[in-house]
Amino acid sequence: MGMPISIHLRGEDVESPMVAQVVEDVFELLREVDRLFSTYRDDSEVNRIRRGELDAEHADPLVQQVIALCQQAGELTKGAFTDQLPDDQGVLRFDPTGLVKGWAADRAANRLAELSGLSFLLNAGGDVVVGGTDGSGALWRVGIEDPRDRSRVAQVVELHHGGVATSGTAARGAHLYDPNAQTFVDRAGSITVIGPRLMWADVWATALFVGSKSLMLRFSEVADGYRVI
Numbered sequence: 001m002g003m004p005i006s007i008h009l010r011g012e013d014v015e016s017p018m019v020a021q022v023v024e025d026v027f028e029l030l031r032e033v034d035r036l037f038s039t040y041r042d043d044s045e046v047n048r049i050r051r052g053e054l055d056a057e058h059a060d061p062l063v064q065q066v067i068a069l070c071q072q073a074g075e076l077t078k079g080a081f082t083d084q085l086p087d088d089q090g091v092l093r094f095d096p097t098g099l100v101k102g103w104a105a106d107r108a109a110n111r112l113a114e115l116s117g118l119s120f121l122l123n124a125g126g127d128v129v130v131g132g133t134d135g136s137g138a139l140w141r142v143g144i145e146d147p148r149d150r151s152r153v154a155q156v157v158e159l160h161h162g163g164v165a166t167s168g169t170a171a172r173g174a175h176l177y178d179p180n181a182q183t184f185v186d187r188a189g190s191i192t193v194i195g196p197r198l199m200w201a202d203v204w205a206t207a208l209f210v211g212s213k214s215l216m217l218r219f220s221e222v223a224d225g226y227r228v229i
Contacts, residue, residue: 003101003125005030011118011134022115026108026122033104036060039095050093066096066103073099073203076222080211081203082179098206102165102199105129109198119160126171129163129198144229145170147190155229163198166190167205178210185210195226 007023038044045063048054056067070083085095105124109131112120119132121140130140139158146154147170157164167176168190176185193205204223208215219226 004123005105005125006123007112008121008123009115009118010120010136010138011115011132014118019115019118022111026111029108029111030104033062033100033107036063037066037096037100037104039097046094046096050087050095056094066100069103069199070096070099073200073207076218077203077207077211078215078218079180080178080207080215082177084179085177099199099203101125102127102129102163102197102202105198106163124198127163127165127198127202130159131161133160144192145190147188157194157229159194162194162196163201164192164194165198165202165205166192167202167209176206176210180211192229193226194229195223201226 007026009019013019035041036045039046041047045054045059049056049059056064067083073081081098083094083096083099084092087093101124105122105127106129108122109120109129112122113131115132117134119130119134119140121128121130128142139160142157142159142164143153144155144157144166146152147168150170169176169186169188170190174184174186177183178185191205191209193201193208195201200223204219204226208219208228219228
């Protein structure tokens, strides 16, 4: 998926064969996502769609699901989220990367949640989803990077379940596209969103960073259970 992914487990049986098998299942799930969605693989279905070799209606059901979710995300965010991004020549191409990472991490989290007596933290390129129950009641502590100084932690959030997503320009520069203004956003800073699902936290973090200030009102109206920090 073009990013580091790590899994951290807490509980008494973290080294059992069953746990090892579930973790392997999770990484195989993520490898399948990479095969379907990677923009770095010539044979991925995303790149085949981009080249006109594959129609969306004939794509893998998972790709069709992501396309539908991207459309829903665009509607919820009043167009601030899009799966149509400029390529190197400035031509808009299908690119669901902004949703796929969180979607894949949520699917992986659902599989990890099947492990009884364990809690987990999955880190996907700096965005985090946590869940499970290990009986200790301990919270996971997630540090939010300071966009002005990436060596510092600006804030620490504690949670049992849910996702934490940050979007901005601190790590990768002006890579976030504002579809309404039809330009990349180059202002400094970041926005972090916390909520039940990492996918929607990530969508909203991106949309709120690139969108107008009025989008925050929309967020408060439709994003139940999510909050900005």
